[in-house]
Amino acid sequence: MTKTRLTAAERSEEVLQAAVVAFGANGYAGTKTDEIARLAGVSQPYVIRLFGTKQQLFLAAVHRVSDRIEDEFRRAAEREATLASLGESYNELIPERELLVVLLHGFAASADPAIGETVRARFGDIHKLAGQLTGATPEEVTQFMATGMLLTVMAAMQVTGPNPVSCHWATELLTSLS
């Protein structure tokens, strides 16, 4: 239990982590700021004061997971600069289901102009980065992104990650990917 006071920056970090979990579970519109507050162990109004608005907090969560994915890709490329290597690193991200699913929720919430603009930009960044790090052909990178989207959708449906819902087609898909 965190009893001590933290600086605004430190507390914002805790709130942001809670936001990633909560938004990952229930999406932008489906998540209440109060849920995030309880997860972070602070009051709901304080969450708002730290981030200004629910939307800005969501955008911060999108940036956080995008950064995280890009970092993981860079790390993987240092070991071996191939799409297969990046793919492995993506697989290792799956256990933290909420992480990837936050991005999916961002895609889904693209009707909101600010969110749409942000997720289009970050998706483009990731796509570009995958190409730059590996030097793969556009076709290969596209295939890579497609597989990533399939895995992300499966994570959202809870057939991968921790406590997966057992599903006959899911195991078939996963085996044919490896």
Next chain:
Amino acid sequence: MTKTRLTAAERSEEVLQAAVVAFGANGYAGTKTDEIARLAGVSQPYVIRLFGTKQQLFLAAVHRVSDRIEDEFRRAAEREATLASLGESYNELIPERELLVVLLHGFAASADPAIGETVRARFGDIHKLAGQLTGATPEEVTQFMATGMLLTVMAAMQVTGPNPVSCHWATELLTSLS
């Protein structure tokens, strides 16, 4: 303008079509039943009475688009029983952006048990159907589903379909798919 009275079944059909559009634009939690009502030209309480609950209406929308996709696949397979043929039919579905995006919103809303169960079942059906219609290998079908998810996510981000947001990476992805 529909002035005449319709049977409950006919009106339900109109409401359901409106629901597909509205849910496709803003997702489950993000769509208000009143929006759907206005789109369908009826009052909000009537929408509720026709479908019982917002959730049931959403589930009906998910079933509707899944049926539509499966029909399109079957029709495509009658012409030519290959994944490429099904892929073309999927591409023809993209102009009706909301159609595919409703499914994505269903995946995203899988935290709701009823919705999760439904979309897992329908996704599994589509996957199985693609395999049965074409006789392709599991690996090929998986690749096909992955590409479908990429296209669906791009539709959600509004870089495909009508009035696409112009986006450098989107054109690159699309050209490398064809």
Next chain:
DNA sequence: CCTTGTTGTTATCGACTGATAACTTCGTCT
């Protein structure tokens, strides 16, 4: 023509939810 069942509406509730304001508590520096 009038009764009856179905279609559809208006009125309204009750719970929720993001955001604001005002207040309080803690740490730190002099």
Next chain:
DNA sequence: AGACGAAGTTATCAGTCGATAACAACAAGG
């Protein structure tokens, strides 16, 4: 010590939103 700034809370509002209930209008059969 005490005062000042930053951290965090409680109280509360104003607007929403799904759902219920009660009523109204229309069509068809007798």
